[in-house]
Amino acid sequence: MSELTLTVMRLGFLAVLWLFVIVAVQVIRSDLFGTRVTQRGSRRQETRTQQGGRQAAPPQQRGQQPPAATGGGRQRRGAPTKLVVSEGTLTGTTVALQGQTITLGRAHDSTIVLDDDYASSRHARIYPDRDGQWIVEDLGSTNGTYLDRTRLTTPTPIPLGAPIRIGKTVIELRK
Amino acid sequence: MSVVTNTTTIGAIEAPSRRNTELALLGFAVAIPVFAYLNVGLAIDGEVPSGMLGYGLGLGLLAAVAHLVVRKWAPYSDPLLLPLATLLNGLGLVLIWRLDQSPRLISLAKRQYGAFSASAPNQMMYSAIGIAMFVAVLLLLKDHRVLQRYTYISMVVALVLLLLPLVPGLGTDVFGAKIWIRIAGFSIQPGEFAKLVLAVFFSGYLMVKRDALALASRRFMGLYLPRGRDLGPILTIWAVSLLILVFENDLGTSLLFFGMFVIMLYVATERTSWIVMGLLMAVAGAVVVGSTASHVQSRVAAWLDPFECLKTAPPGTNMAYACDQMTQVLMSFGSGGILGTGLGQGNSDLIQFAANSDFIFATVGEELGLTGVMVFLLLYGLIIERGIRTSLAARDPFGKLLAMGLSGAFALQIFVVAGGVMGLIPLTGMTMPFLAYGGSSVIANWALIGILIRISDTARRPAPAPAPNPDAEMTQVVRP
Numbered sequence: 173m174s175e176l177t178l179t180v181m182r183l184g185f186l187a188v189l190w191l192f193v194i195v196a197v198q199v200i201r202s203d204l205f206g207t208r209v210t211q212r213g214s215r216r217q218e219t220r221t222q223q224g225g226r227q228a229a230p231p232q233q234r235g236q237q238p239p240a241a242t243g244g245g246r247q248r249r250g251a252p253t254k255l256v257v258s259e260g261t262l263t264g265t266t267v268a269l270q271g272q273t274i275t276l277g278r279a280h281d282s283t284i285v286l287d288d289d290y291a292s293s294r295h296a297r298i299y300p301d302r303d304g305q306w307i308v309e310d311l312g313s314t315n316g317t318y319l320d321r322t323r324l325t326t327p328t329p330i331p332l333g334a335p336i337r338i339g340k341t342v343i344e345l346r347k
Numbered sequence: 348m349s350v351v352t353n354t355t356t357i358g359a360i361e362a363p364s365r366r367n368t369e370l371a372l373l374g375f376a377v378a379i380p381v382f383a384y385l386n387v388g389l390a391i392d393g394e395v396p397s398g399m400l401g402y403g404l405g406l407g408l409l410a411a412v413a414h415l416v417v418r419k420w421a422p423y424s425d426p427l428l429l430p431l432a433t434l435l436n437g438l439g440l441v442l443i444w445r446l447d448q449s450p451r452l453i454s455l456a457k458r459q460y461g462a463f464s465a466s467a468p469n470q471m472m473y474s475a476i477g478i479a480m481f482v483a484v485l486l487l488l489k490d491h492r493v494l495q496r497y498t499y500i501s502m503v504v505a506l507v508l509l510l511l512p513l514v515p516g517l518g519t520d521v522f523g524a525k526i527w528i529r530i531a532g533f534s535i536q537p538g539e540f541a542k543l544v545l546a547v548f549f550s551g552y553l554m555v556k557r558d559a560l561a562l563a564s565r566r567f568m569g570l571y572l573p574r575g576r577d578l579g580p581i582l583t584i585w586a587v588s589l590l591i592l593v594f595e596n597d598l599g600t601s602l603l604f605f606g607m608f609v610i611m612l613y614v615a616t617e618r619t620s621w622i623v624m625g626l627l628m629a630v631a632g633a634v635v636v637g638s639t640a641s642h643v644q645s646r647v648a649a650w651l652d653p654f655e656c657l658k659t660a661p662p663g664t665n666m667a668y669a670c671d672q673m674t675q676v677l678m679s680f681g682s683g684g685i686l687g688t689g690l691g692q693g694n695s696d697l698i699q700f701a702a703n704s705d706f707i708f709a710t711v712g713e714e715l716g717l718t719g720v721m722v723f724l725l726l727y728g729l730i731i732e733r734g735i736r737t738s739l740a741a742r743d744p745f746g747k748l749l750a751m752g753l754s755g756a757f758a759l760q761i762f763v764v765a766g767g768v769m770g771l772i773p774l775t776g777m778t779m780p781f782l783a784y785g786g787s788s789v790i791a792n793w794a795l796i797g798i799l800i801r802i803s804d805t806a807r808r809p810a811p812a813p814a815p816n817p818d819a820e821m822t823q824v825v826r827p
Binding site for chain 1: 365368372375376379386389390426427430431434490492493495554558686687688689690692715716718719722725726729732733739743744745
């Protein structure tokens with residue numbers, strides 16, 4: 173085999189290896205873990221979306237609703253699109269709201285598994301009613317579920333950004 | 348409208364399944380090793396190697412099976428883990444096949460064992476078993492949270508696996524390190540599997556105990572010092588890893604387990620003091636054992652100054668072997684330079700013993716150069732990054748800790764092996780995951796990737812199945 177061919181192959185192989193790495197990094201970029209990388213909107217919108225958001229997570233752009241959330245057709249304008257854990261051990265976890273019931277508790281099969289001494293195994297659930305309004309319901313927990321400062325006794329609609337407290341965990345609905 | 352472009356936000360909003368991306372990358376990941384195979388054949392024999400078609404088809408078949416299983420049973424999992432692992436496994440096969448062609452290694456094997464048997468076909472078989480293990484993990488483990496039930500069983504299993512090489516008649520001593528057992532003609536390295544089982548135990552245990560370990564502490568000099576009684580777990584793990592070091596003579600395994608525990612302890616409690624204490628304990632243990640055990644001593648001598656030690660060590664001793672290997676490895680990396688000598692054109696076979704297992708990274712360094720070594724480290728880095736990403740996205744604390752522990756162990760193993768081969772830390776007998784020759788390592792690491800894919804599938808699955816109304820459970824009608 174001629175020296176030239178081998179040199180070309182050697183350099184070509186290194187180039188192909190690097191190409192793979194670059195492609196892989198591109199996949200990560202477009203797929204930041206199955207999540208959308210959204211750019212922050214204008215500063216004016218930013219201040220509006222930050223209502224009630226005292227914590228560090230940057231606000232989402234509101235002009236670009238994720239297609240899955242709007243796909244249902246019954247999502248109203250201004251309806252929340254995700255549930256965010258803002259305090260507690262699971263801080264930063266988000267769950268997309270797509271019409272499914274979200275269960276909270278220490279049970280392993282809960283949607284959000286709380287690791288909290290004050291949580292019951294089936295503590296609360298969050299579900300949409302027929303109008304698409306999100307409701308939180310306490311499932312007979314020992315220590316109670318709090319919306320803002322009031323302990324829940326009946327299923328209650330959740331205002332956008334209102335903190336739902338379960339033990340040390342705080343959850344809110346956001347756009 | 349002033350759009351700030353550099354601030355991005357990350358949230359699990361909607362997760363496309365990305366299976367087609369994975370398929371495309373897998374195609375790429377199979378094509379690269381085939382190219383490497385062709386390159387080796389052309390460089391050594393000057394003609395297209397005859398086994399190329401079979402090799403390409405075999406690797407492609409394994410990748411296709413793995414992909415189809417992921418598509419069916421873990422549709423939302425991470426698209427990168429499988430292609431990265433396939434590429435590393437494929438390139439490992441090519442490197443092992445390339446070392447099989449070396450006349451030096453063939454004559455060495457004939458001198459030592461009377462006959463030479465090629466390693467690449469065996470490794471191909473191990474890869475197939477590894478993929479089977481991967482498939483089995485995905486099929487049997489529908490939800491990683493069931494592993495939490497086996498927390499203490501895993502502890503017992505892990506201890507048994509770790510202690511197996513010490514059982515007389517079962518464990519075999521391979522050049523000083525007792526990390527092998529021999530059953531029915533097969534050599535197995537139980538430590539590789541213990542890694543997975545220990546990660547399950549640590550995550551189950553720390554999930555329950557982390558509040559006690561994190562909150563009950565005093566502040567002293569900017570560090571949170573835990574109470575004396577909370578030191579129990581870390582001291583126990585430390586003692587066990589020291590016992591491994593003393594009785595099995597294996598620095599790598601003990602470093603891996605202790606390091607994995609410290610990483611998971613830190614992740615679970617968010618207390619830097621655990622890392623500081625862990626490092627101090629590891630250094631103290633290593634110094635004490637390093638100055639007493641002779642096997643470790645020769646490794647340390649070969650690490651500090653291999654060329655000097657090669658001159659002074661009495662020939663024929665373990666120390667002379669260790670120093671000779673180390674000098675050859677360093678020479679390999681040095682002669683590779685920036686761009687390498689090209690596949691099949693290096694002399695990394697001069698390392699002789701274990702050239703295709705512990706020292707396989709030296710072949711990468713010599714034949715692909717710094718450019719290639721960087722690619723390999725990046726590929727490992729990407730696997731680790733995907734693992735940690737999975738851990739971040741997991742919605743349950745157990746899954747978070749498990750993914751973190753597995754990727755941490757994987758990262759530590761890369762560090763211990765690559766660092767040892769490059770002369771950064773004393774060399775230990777561990778294997779480069781997927782790359783090095785060895786059945787246990789390949790199979791265990793495919794299982795590891797399987798568990799990570801399972802966790803990432805659960806974490807990224809967009810709409811969790813609506814839970815049945817708990818009230819309905821109370822009003823069930825019991826029919827006769």
